[in-house]
Amino acid sequence: MSQQKLKIALIGYGKMGQAIETLAIAKGHEIVLKITIDNAADLTATNLQQCDVAIEFTNPESAVANIKTCIDAGLPVVCGSTGWVASEEAVKAYCTNKQGSLLYASNFSIGVNIFFEINKKLAALMAKQHQYQVSIEEVHHTHKKDAPSGTAISLAQQIIANRTDKHSWTLNETPQPNEIAMVAKRIDPAPGTHFVKYQSSIDDIEIIHTAHSRQGFATGALTAAEFVYNKKGIFTMADVLKDLI
Numbered sequence: 001m002s003q004q005k006l007k008i009a010l011i012g013y014g015k016m017g018q019a020i021e022t023l024a025i026a027k028g029h030e031i032v033l034k035i036t037i038d039n040a041a042d043l044t045a046t047n048l049q050q051c052d053v054a055i056e057f058t059n060p061e062s063a064v065a066n067i068k069t070c071i072d073a074g075l076p077v078v079c080g081s082t083g084w085v086a087s088e089e090a091v092k093a094y095c096t097n098k099q100g101s102l103l104y105a106s107n108f109s110i111g112v113n114i115f116f117e118i119n120k121k122l123a124a125l126m127a128k129q130h131q132y133q134v135s136i137e138e139v140h141h142t143h144k145k146d147a148p149s150g151t152a153i154s155l156a157q158q159i160i161a162n163r164t165d166k167h168s169w170t171l172n173e174t175p176q177p178n179e180i181a182m183v184a185k186r187i188d189p190a191p192g193t194h195f196v197k198y199q200s201s202i203d204d205i206e207i208i209h210t211a212h213s214r215q216g217f218a219t220g221a222l223t224a225a226e227f228v229y230n231k232k233g234i235f236t237m238a239d240v241l242k243d244l245i
């Protein structure tokens with residue numbers, strides 16, 4: 001079946017917004033509304049209602065308000081901004097109450113979503129191997145505003161869900177026994193590298209995902225928009241990729 005050509009609102013026109021625009025136009029979609037910091041006042045219900053779907057990639061401070069504006073306008077929204085995890089449950093409740101559509105992913109690339117599945121399985125396998133210290137390391141470019149990355153937080157949440165002895169994580173500090181140690185490094189031009197390490201005095205087990213560019217994130221975000229534009233509810237990349245992985 002051929003893909004419906006979408007009228008897209010791009011909220012945020014930085015590295016990700018621009019990468020998504022290129023891919024969207026190549027697939028025959030139309031960017032009807034482009035919101036930057038300079039025309040943020042144009043993010044109105046009237047303008048959003050000219051579109052089929054919004055794709056939001058801004059920053060931790062703007063994301064929540066932008067998502068709510070889309071929900072209030074009745075427009076499905078795909079959000080890739082990270083760093084607002086503390087508001088996630090409240091935003092989902094807002095979306096549910098307003099019968100809106102939201103698809104948030106800390107990472108849209110197929111590779112990372114496969115990596116997530118490996119991480120969950122490895123965490124379950126290692127749950128009783130207390131001789132191994134588990135830790136997460138992420139490396140990103142120096143323009144990144146949040147730390148740790150949203151992807152690193154997702155990896156930690158998956159580990160916590162698959163063992164009983166870890167309850168939270170700590171960044172760049174010595175962890176308590178019930179915490180996962182996280183390290184965030186900022187090195188240009190890294191688009192995003194994530195390590196999950198299990199280390200013991202006898203041996204180490206390590207899984208690594210390395211993004212070579214932003215193409216995987218942009219492709220995944222556009223696929224998510226094509227998935228959600230005519231749906232109601234709260235979705236994840238697992239819903240989008242359920243027939244693929």
Ligand SMILES: NC(=O)C1=CN([C@@H]2O[C@H](COP(=O)(O)OP(=O)(O)OC[C@H]3O[C@@H](n4cnc5c(N)ncnc54)[C@H](OP(=O)(O)O)[C@@H]3O)[C@@H](O)[C@H]2O)C=CC1
Pocket residue numbers: 011012013014015016017035036037040057058059060062079080081082083105106107108109146217
């Ligand atoms: N989920 C995923 O797969 C991925 C998520 N990300 C996340 O996406 C977000 C954006 O990343 P990236 O594109 O690299 O960042 P950029 O800084 O390159 O782009 C963000 C853009 O949004 C603009 N902006 C800020 N506030 C608003 C607003 N209220 N309305 C409209 N535009 C606004 C910024 O302007 P100004 O610079 O003037 O503030 C900037 O141009 C980050 O949170 C990042 O962590 C990134 C890659 C993949």
Ligand SMILES: O=C(O)C1=N[C@H](C(=O)O)C[C@H](O)C1
Pocket residue numbers: 082106107140144145148149150151152191192193
């Ligand atoms: O800011 C970025 O660049 C990225 N952010 C996301 C995150 O915080 O996990 C995804 C990817 O790693 C790139």
